[in-house]
Amino acid sequence: MTTKKFISMDGNEAAAYCSYAFTELAGIYPITPASPMAQYVDLWASEGKKNLFGMPVKVVEMQSEAGAAGTVHGSLQMGLLTTTYTASQGLLLKLPNMYKISGQLLPGVMHIAARSIASQALSIFGDHQDVMAARQTGWAMLASNSVQSTMDLAGIAHLAAIKTGIPFLHFFDGFRTSHEVQSIELIDYDLFDRLLDRDAVTRFREKSLNPARPVTRGSAQSDDVYFQTRTLQASHYPGVADTVADYMEAISKETGRHYAPFNYYGDKQATDVVIAMGSVIETAQQTVDHLLEQGKKVGLIAVHLYRPFSTKHFLKVMPKTVERITVLDRTIEPGSIGDPLFLDIKAVYYGLPHQPKIIGGRYGLSSKDTTPQMILSVYENMFGEQKDQFTVGINDDVTFTSLDVDVSVDISDLDATELLFFGLGSDGTVGATKNITKIIGDHTDLYSQAYSSYDSKKAGGVTRMHVRFSKKPIRSTYLVNYPQFVSCSTDTYLTKYDMLKGLREGGTFLLNTTTPKEEIGKLLPNKVKRQLAQKKAKFYIINATDLAYEIGLGRRINTIMQSAFFKLNEHLLPADQANAYMKEYAEKTYGRQGEAVIELNIKAIDAGYKHLVLVPVDPAWAMLEDAVEERGDRPDFVKKIADIVNRIEGDSLPVSAFLGYEDAHMTNSASRYEKRGIANFVPEWRSENCIQCNQCVFACPHAVIRAFLADDQEVANAPESTKFIDAKGKGMDPYKFTIQISTLDCTECGVCVQVCPTPEKSLAMVPIGEELAKGAQQTADYFFNEVTYKDLGKGNAKSLSFSQPLFEFSGACAGCGETVYIKTLTQLYGDHMVFANATGCTSIYSGSFPSTPYTTNSEGYGPAWANSLFEDNAEFGFGMHVAYETARDRIQTLFADHMDDMPEDLKALAVEWIDNRKDAAVTKRLKQPLIDALKKIDKPYAKELLIMKDYFIKIxxxxxxxxxxxxxxxxxxxxxxxxxxxxxxxxxxxxxxxxxxxxxxxxxxxxxxxxxxxxxxxxxxxxxxxxxxxxxxxxxxxxxxxxxxxxxxxxxxxxxxxxxxxxxxxxxxxxxxxxxxxxxxxxxxxxxxxxxxxxxxxxxxxxxxxxxxxxxxxxxxxxxxxxxxxxxxxxxxxxxxxxxxxxxxxxxxxxxxxxxxxxxxxxxxxxxxxxxxxxxxx
Missing domain, CATH: 3.40.50.970 (Thiamin diphosphate (ThDP)-binding fold, Pyr/PP domains)
Known part of the structure; x- marks a missing residue:
């Protein structure tokens, strides 16, 4: 390449860009975090972008990952170069086809954003469990360790597959690389075109299925020949590593970045070497540099070509002086004597005269952050104790595998500018920060990096953007821990998260708040004040919330906050240039939404520049002590686990914290203790206008609004500020009616106001501060926890709304159109209900650890909920039903077989149960009398029935x-x-x-x-x-x-x-x-x-x-x-x-x-x- 072109993009886009050049047909299906690759390919194809063969890619979305794999296989059989993109369970669904594709020597390519496998729980985050499950399929496996190496190596997967006839699986770490934005050098398609072996393409096409040269492929072989033909296929693999090495050399020559099947970094006479693959390589290189400066003889091997594993290429780079090797695996295989890469390295040295000590370690499951300090502990383990089969990054106080980590050592790049943005899910923080990264990365000589970390709320959850800028390539593939700048999009976070813990001395804190400068001291907790003073920080506020509403952007404060950032960081880009670029990017970002939306964002850009307010930091704040927080009685699960995880401090929990939760179950009702307080405006009930229709209660997606009928005693015990009106309706004469809103659980969707039918609305959105000051939350807590739900029948929305919802305060989007149905079902049947929930939005807002919105009634009954997979939910629920009824068949058999041996009272109950076993209400009424009667009988059948007592009720x-x-x-x-x-x-x-x-x-x-x-x-x-x-x-x-x-x-x-x-x-x-x-x-x-x-x-x-x-x-x-x-x-x-x-x-x-x-x-x-x-x- 004659001209180097740098552009900001993430790993998914880099892989999609390279794959597009070689792809004629893409068989796709969405799965996080790989979906954006397919989305880019689809978008480019719709725009007519051409591949190396002069055609747009044909994109085919299938019904499942298995379907996509079948399409890939069929397309390859017909002679088209075919690609797919996937991760996690999606890759597992492709495994049967992968064996077929490799067995038939077809040059397919998969790009994998490597992700955890759902086991005790689902996780969308990154590790190597999925790709390791594919290592025996016969696909070559190529690993990238950064966004730039993804750009450099993704094309090699295609080139080598075409040349060798062996399918390739190219992978990189999900989220850490797939979603990390970096300034990288773009490879021009011209280079790919020059490297492409078109004769091999022709040979591939000539091998395709065609009536002009008919063959039968995919036959069934018997024991007499299968072994021989399978063995013959193995002869195609020894040359693959050399082919990959040749292409790597060619790419290296063009780019100046060195690649080989195994890359070595460190002292040429190293005695201690770490071997790993994926994004941890970047972090490990920083640690190696730190140790080399101390005179340590250390090294690092980055595995790029994992399959076929080439001993020749591996030993070529390993220093002959090596005495100790630590192999890091980002996967777990329970029951194995070691994880995959560790076992491969052990096998390499088996029988060789030189036998270094080989240690195995595990790190980074589910994107667990891996810092330079952790890698330092890995090297120190080699220098000292040499603990084998260790873990790093967790505190394992149960099986004692973990290494101690000295967090006080700072190995970060001090030349980099590090920034940390706290946003509210769906407020646009992530998009705005990516634009900041791209503007600076594309229009300055600085390298840029942006990485998002999320909780599992669909919207309204906490998002953090970790951003770095540097004059040198950025190798810090871990979270920002010591930022110079911290931005916070909502002042509710001040009491929830320790945002300023790592702020460097003299750093800047930007806070979005509706609180004016004169009253900001009342808003800030003592801890935040102390941190600002002790760190000699500069403190700015901006009321982006009100500005956004005034401009017409609603809750989308992202553009205002983006503009404020540039105003405070002119050392990165002059303000006038930043302003122009922001407006240019606004047109790109919002172009499809029309000129009106673009204009609103341009106004927001100007507003962010004009409305920043500097707040003086009082030096006396440095001596303040933390206020004591009273949180009331909370279940152990909430106190010991949920609260800590919800503070974004879950990494600090030791393994022992989860004893008793080995299967990762959650205690119901955890969501009611979160009280997130994410709304700026909440509904206030205007009782004088209310007609008691309860439409607002029915429509509330988060079960925040509830109607109560209070008797005289409940009215007397209610807080004085409670508003009541006389209840209207059949059977309601003894009661007073009230609407109660759990203010801190509200998501500000406004659906309640919209559905209210009264001419003068009975609900009005008011600032949350006003309602909290009036004690609205305390009043709601009284009704939600102390007042009984009156069952007046469940025939219509009004009467049903007096029933307790057993699905409340979920992490769904504000105004979610799904949750009303689930809430309604639980009001109807929640006390005897079992859910089988397919993976998707419903499972994420229903079952994201540690908070579940499913709760129980006053008797302790509530919905039981479970998730298996995306693809098998109907079968999963069917299995639940058949199993439950089979157990009840046993109950009926026991009753029938022992009827003559029963006391009369038990016999009558048993007959009634048999006659009504399909009636939930009757069987629930009979449960306790049956238990009481059975306890009086000392016979085997009675003991067995007592064991099965929880199956008495029809679910x-x-x-x-x-x-x-x-x-x-x-x-x-x-x-x-x-x-x-x-x-x-x-x-x-x-x-x-x-x-x-x-x-x-x-x-x-x-x-x-x-x-x-x-x-x-x-x-x-x-x-x-x-x-x-x-x-x-x-x-x-x-x-x-x-x-x-x-x-x-x-x-x-x-x-x-x-x-x-x-x-x-x-x-x-x-x-x-x-x-x-x-x-x-x-x-x-x-x-x-x-x-x-x-x-x-x-x-x-x-x-x-x-x-x-x-x-x-x-x-x-x-x-x-x-x-x-x-x-x-x-x-x-x-x-x-x-x-x-x-x-x-x-x-x-x-x-x-x-x-x-x-x-x-x-x-x-x-x-x-x-x-x-x-x-x-x-």
Whole structure:
């Protein structure tokens, strides 16, 4: 390359960029953290970007990772160079095809953002468990250790695969590399073109399946020849390492960056060498430099070509002087005598005359941060104790494997500027910080690095951006611990997180707060004041919250905070230049959302410059002592684990903290103790306007708003400020009515205000400080914890809203369209309910450690919840149901077999139980009397029945998941389960997009919608899951919408539960990915409009009606107002964007969308017209 071009990008984009050059067809499916690779490829293909063969890549999204692997295999068989992108369980689903692809010597390539495997718990974060599970498939494995090496090596995977005929798996660390933004040198496609072996491409094409040269491939072999042919394949592997080395040499020559199958770094006469692969190499190099300065003879080997493992190339770089070797593995294989890389290195030296001491260690599981100090402890272990099979990065006080780490040693790059940004999930902090990184990285001579760390909340959680700038390449692949600048997007974090712990002396703290300068001293905790004074920090505030609302950006303060950052850091980029670049990037970032949005962000850029306020730091603050915090009575799990994790201090928990939680279960009700306080504005109840309809209670996605009926004693015990009105309605005369809002749990979605039907709203959004000052939270706590929930029946939304929700305060997005359905189900059946939950948004906001929103009633009963995988949830729930009922069959058998031997009281109870075993209410009533009667009997059958006492109650089994599961990856399981005619209930929360992985299109998406993987608009119509289910005839089916009719939602749930057979309820769920105008505040009105215009008709199909010669199909909505259809579509960005990008194509697809809806409605009319009388079919 004659001209070096530097650009800021992350590892995913680097891998996608290189792969695009060599890819003719990409078989894709979304999975975190690999999805962006496929998204880039899809976007570039939609824009017409050409590969090395002069064509855009053909991108095919499949229904699952297994489907994508099958597509890759089929495409390779037909002679097209084919690529896929995946991670974790997605890679495991591809394993069967990987064996076939390597066995048939096909040059496929996979790029893997290496990620943890779900075991005791799911984790989206990075380690090598997934790729190590593929090491025996026959695929060559190539590892990158940074964003730059990903750019340099990703292309080699393709080049070597083509030349050798061996498929390649190229991997890099999930999140740490996949999502880290770095300033890197771009490799021009011209270099790839020059290195490409086109003769090998021709040979590959000539090998393809074609009727012109027919062969039979993929045969079945017997014991007589399989061994021989499998052995012959091994002869293709010895030359692979040399081919890879040749390509690495060529890339090295062009770039000046040295690559080999194994790269050595350190003293040429080293006695102590660490071997590792992945991003830890960068950190280890910093540590090696530190030790070399001290005169230590140390070295480091970076493994790039892991399979086939070349002993020749390995020994070529290992110093002959080595005496001790430590092998670091970023995986775990319970039951093995060592982890994979360690065993490989042991095997290398087996039988050699030189036998250095070889030590194994484990680090970094699930992106556990690995610092230079930790790597230093690894070297010190070699110098001293030489503990084998150690861990580093945790405190293992149970099996005592961990190394001690001296955190006081600072090995960080003191020449780098380090910054730390604390943001609120979905406030735009991550995007703004990436723009900061790209602006400085692309327009100065500084190298840049940005890395995001998140909690598991869908929105409203804490996000941290770790940013560095330096005149030298940045090798610090670990979190920023000692920043010169800290920014905080919400002042609620002041009491939650120790943000200033590592702030360097003289550093700067920027705080977004609505508190004026004159009152800031009252806001700051003593600890923060002390830190500011002791560190001689500069302290600035900005009221970005009010500015954003005034400008029209709502809660999106990111652009204002970005502008304020540049104003305070002109040493990185002059303010006038930064201002111009920010506006340029605003046009790039928000271009698809229209000129109006761009203009709002330009105003925000100017506002950030003008409204910074310097707050003097009082030196006397340095002597302040921390205030004592009273947190009340809390369960042990919350005190000893959850509170610590929620303070972002979970790394400090020792292994022993989890004794008793080895299976990673969580104690229910943990979410109620979080009290996150993330809202700026919260609802205030205006009792004088209230008509007691309880629509706000039904609609609240987080169960924050609740209606209570209080008796005289409860009224007397209530805080004096409590507002009551006389309760209106049947059976309510003895009570007072009140609406209570848990202020600190509110997410500020505003749905409650939007659904309130009174002319003068009965709820108004007011600053959270006003409500807290009035004692609103203490009042809510009294009602939520001390006042009984009155059961007045559950026939409609009003009466149901007096029942306790057993799903509360989840980590879902503010205004989430899914959670209302789950909350409602728990109000109906929560005390005897079991959930099987597919992986997705629902599982993340329901089961992210350490907080679960599922809770219990006053008797200790509540929903039991479990998650298996994404693809198997229907089968998982089916297994739960069959197992539970099989256990109850045993109970019935014991009762029946011993009826003659029972006392009369027990006999009567047993008969009643047998007659009513399918009735939850009756079996719950019988449980305690049965237990009491059985305890009086000293016989084996009674003892066995007591052991099985928790199976007495009929449970409500629900199988829950989103449309990505139900329509795509898990559809086969759903189909099988409903065909089996067992009594299970399925709830599909249909957002028409893969919400959890970032908004990729599913088969639930409608024609014309823009989503990731359908950047040019989806060209096919929505899959009609309801019609497919109805075709069986014996399945209860409902399509519901909370915004259209809460009554229909409740009725459908009740009918589904009462139906003794399979039921499937498909619920319309507005999602943040839809881009609804006005945001999810309008989720209910948008859902209502979807039904009114015919986009989402509501109906029920009840097979029981056919037994009465009635039509099982019933439509629950009015005839659509088709004139509103395009109004609905264009009120969501997923449709409106296409109209901006390609108006002609949009008109074609959106008209087709309307016609799809009209044809669907016509089909429903035909259903209604069907005759179900006996005469019609006899």
């Amino acid at each position: 409500s089994q629900w199988i829950l998941g989103g449309d990505g599961w139900a329509y795509d990856i898990g559809y086969g399981g759903i189909d099988h389960v409903i065909a089996n005619n067992e009594d299970v209930n399925i709830l599909v929360l249909d957002t028409e997009v893969y919400s959890n992985t970032g908004g990729q299109s599913s088969k639930a998406a409608s024609r014309g919608s823009i989503a990731k993987f359908t950047a040019a608009g989806k060209g096919t119509k929505k899959k009609d899951l309801a019609a497919i289910a109805m075709s069986y005839g014996h399945v209860y089916v409902a399509q519901i919408s909370h915004g259209a009719s809460p009554a229909q939602v409740i009725r459908a749930f009740k009918e589904a539960e009462s139906y003794e057979g399979p039921s499937i309820v498909i619920a319309y769920a507005p999602c943040i990915e839809h881009g609804i105008k006005g945001g999810l505040t309008n989720s209910f009105s948008q859902a209502k409009l979807a039904t009114e215009c015919g986009y989402w008709p509501t109906f029920r199909f009840d097979p029981r009606r056919e037994e009465e010669s009635k039509n099982p199909f019933q439509i629950d909505c009015k005839t659509p107002v088709w004139d509103k259809y395009h109004d609905y579509l264009l009120s969501e960005a997923r449709y409106a964007q296409l109209a901006q990008i390609n108006p002609d194509h949009a008109a074609e697809l959106l008209d087709a969308n309307l016609n799809d809806a009209k044809r669907r409605w016509a089909m429903y009319q035909r259903y209604l017209a069907m005759d179900y009388s006996p005469e019609s079919w006899q």
